[in-house]
Amino acid sequence: MSDPRPGRADLHIHTLASDGTASVSEILDHVERTGHLDVIAISDHERIDAALAAQALLARRAAHLEVIVGEEITTRGGHLLALFLEERVRPLQALRETIAQVHEQGGLAIAAHPLAPYPICISGRAIRRLQADPDPRYHLDGIETFNPSSAGKTHHAKAVALADDLSLTGLGGSDAHMLDAIGSGYTTFAGRTAQDLRAAIEEGRTGWHGEFWSFGYQVAMYGRQLRKYGRDIRDDLLGTVGRRGTGRDLGYPGGRLRPPRLLDGETES
Secondary structure: OOOOOOEEEEEEEOOOOOOOOOOHHHHHHHHHHHOOOOEEEEOOEOOOHHHHHHHHHHHOOOOOOEEEEEEEEEEOOEEEEEEOOOOOOOOOOOHHHHHHHHHHOOOEEEEOOOOOOOOOOOOHHHHHHHHHOOOHHHOOOEEEEEOOOHHHHHOHHHHHHHHHHHOOOEEEOOOEOOHHHOOOEEEEEOOOOHHHHHHHHHHOOEEEEEOOOOHHHHHHHHHHHHHHHHHHHHHHHHHHHOOOOEOOOOOOOOOOEOOOOOOOOOOOO
16 A cells, blocks of 8 residues: 655755754765655755765665755845755855846755845845746745744744745745754655655645744754864864865765865765
């Protein structure tokens, strides 16, 4: 008898390559072990190397899981979550132009943790202006209606209402920076594959789900991140002073090398 449940995807996961605290292999192991998700997107800030490494490492395994190459791009209008990328998109451009560049390479553009009054969040006014543009190149493909962070919780109802008002696809993502946060926000869709997910996003047939983080959990996460940053500074400094050809850990085999490259036949410690 077939499993009737919908597919589940976490579209917003960070690794050691940006401000996450887990390696690529740790993330893959965790997701495969829990068995809760069918698709994940590695969506590091301003880079896609760890996402590409995740795809390559997963190809060596017999797993049902699929990995989407994503990037959380800092634009001058707020953070944009780009999915199904082939190349990195340069940060600090205008939001409108960034969306167009995502679309040019066949990607999808999603407003990440929107509406909060922070420079990193896309405003409701900007979203409405984008969707009213006569040129579809500048349209968003969806909005992160569920993000478990404090900003996401505060503006969750408004994000849902805005998505409904503009007929924008609503998505859920964990914005995970630690292993146990993965899957705390997720998207449901008909099917199980990444292509099934893409079709559901484009057709507006998704659901969002999750549980909001507690204040104490977020404080613990920030502490983990601060310790990571300290290690990163130390490792970059030692690699430079010692001329070792190494730097901070980017979370995949070969990620300590400078320039970083994925090494074949190796595992992470």
